[in-house]
Amino acid sequence: MDNFWISLNPVLQAFIAALFTWSITAAGASVVFFFKKVNKSVMDAMLGFAAGVMIAASFWSLLEPAISMAEKLNMISWLIVLLGFLSGGLLLFFSDKIYNFFLQNKKQTSVHQGSLKRCFLLVFSITMHNIPEGLAVGVAFGSISYHISGASLAAAMTLALGIGLQNFPEGSAVSLPLRRDGFSRKKAFFIGQLSGIVEPIAAILGALLVIKIQILLPFLLSFAAGAMIYVVVEELIPESQANQKKDLMAFFTLIGFSIMMVLDVALG
Numbered sequence: 581m582d583n584f585w586i587s588l589n590p591v592l593q594a595f596i597a598a599l600f601t602w603s604i605t606a607a608g609a610s611v612v613f614f615f616k617k618v619n620k621s622v623m624d625a626m627l628g629f630a631a632g633v634m635i636a637a638s639f640w641s642l643l644e645p646a647i648s649m650a651e652k653l654n655m656i657s658w659l660i661v662l663l664g665f666l667s668g669g670l671l672l673f674f675s676d677k678i679y680n681f682f683l684q685n686k687k688q689t690s691v692h693q694g695s696l697k698r699c700f701l702l703v704f705s706i707t708m709h710n711i712p713e714g715l716a717v718g719v720a721f722g723s724i725s726y727h728i729s730g731a732s733l734a735a736a737m738t739l740a741l742g743i744g745l746q747n748f749p750e751g752s753a754v755s756l757p758l759r760r761d762g763f764s765r766k767k768a769f770f771i772g773q774l775s776g777i778v779e780p781i782a783a784i785l786g787a788l789l790v791i792k793i794q795i796l797l798p799f800l801l802s803f804a805a806g807a808m809i810y811v812v813v814e815e816l817i818p819e820s821q822a823n824q825k826k827d828l829m830a831f832f833t834l835i836g837f838s839i840m841m842v843l844d845v846a847l848g
Contacts, residue, residue, distance in 0.1 A: 586733065591787040593733075594721035597740035598714050598783035604744040605710070608751025608762040609772025612759045621742040621823060623760030628820035630702075630753035631812045632836025638805040638812075642843030645716070646801035653795060664799040666805025668708065672701060674813065686736060691836065695761040698815045699771075705804075705811040706754050706775045712800040713743050714779035718786020719794050746843045747776060755815070811840065 588596075641662060649655035678696065718734035755772030759765060786793045820829045 581822030583658055590721045590725045591718075593736070593786060594694065594718040595780055597721065597737065598717050598780040601713070601740060601744040601747055601781055603775070605747040606773035607752040608753075609750035609769045612755045612765045612768045612772070618698040620760075621825060621828075622827055623756065623824040624755035626739040626752075627816055628829040628832035630750075631816040631820065632833040632838070633749045633753045633840045634705070634709075634808045634816070634836075635814050635833075636658045637746065637750065638673045638688070638808045638835045640841060641743075642709065642801045642805035642808075646798040646805070649794075649801070650705075653798070655798060655815065657798070659801040660798045664802030665806035667799075668808075669810040670802040670806075671803075672705065672807050672810040672814075674688040675704065679765035684830075698819065699758055699761060699763075701811045702757055703754060703771060703775055705807040706750060707778055708807045709750070709804040710747075710776050710779050711782045712797060712804050713747075714782025715786035715793050715797060715800065717743060717770065717846075718783035718788075719790050719797065721783075722787035724788030724795075725790075741845075743766070746840065749840055749843070751776065753785075753836075777789050789816060810827035836843035 643665070646664065647657045650660045707731050717736070717740050719740045721733075724733060724736065751772050754775050755768040758768040758771055763771070817833065820833070823829050
């Protein structure tokens with residue numbers, strides 16, 4: 581089996597590895613099937629949990645690797661990360677404004693509008709987060725064929741495993757809030773797993789364009805972090821804190837942060 585894997589083209593290796601990371605996202609999204617009834621407090625708690633997951637992922641999965649990568653590429657790390665982070669946040673800010681502009685004349689309740697907007701921003705930010713992760717997997721496998729320093733099959737496979745396991749809470753971070761906002765379990769699962777399907781596509785691109793993508797990764801990683809933090813501050817935390825049990829909802833945010841932090845640090 582080992583010889584078969586080694587004999588594969590690095591692009592194919594990257595694609596298979598990214599399929600694994602996507603499958604874990606789908607597994608995380610499938611947790612919506614374990615909730616028979618939608619209880620507002622439970623769903624608010626899951627919203628807080630999702631916020632904690634995204635905050636932790638923004639640093640350990642995105643910003644910290646971006647800084648490290650920028651330094652290795654002899655870039656001005658703080659400037660690249662700052663520009664990427666603010667660009668991600670600004671894109672979501674303007675997307676929010678455009679979304680509100682197109683919906684303001686429609687005959688919908690403000691509650692429904694809020695749910696649609698939260699759904700859009702949440703899925704968009706998680707998808708933006710998964711694109712650079714897929715690129716990172718592709719770069720890791722593609723670097724082997726270029727004999728780039730530090731590149732090895734073991735390191736690439738470890739990276740894919742780490743990203744894959746981190747994707748489990750991220751899948752649930754999408755599907756559970758969608759279920760809370762009234763989506764059926766099947767639709768919430770479908771959208772949740774769909775946010776991770778970009779990883780295999782990005783992995784192929786990363787493996788094919790390893791040198792150029794490697795240069796762009798620090799910016800893209802920090803860009804995704806800015807988008808995620810915007811959604812957390814603008815939508816997830818305020819909505820979860822609308823619950824009467826604010827302190828309990830905050831505790832679930834801590835739980836989500838802790839789980840994601842442990843996965844990132846232990847598998848990073």
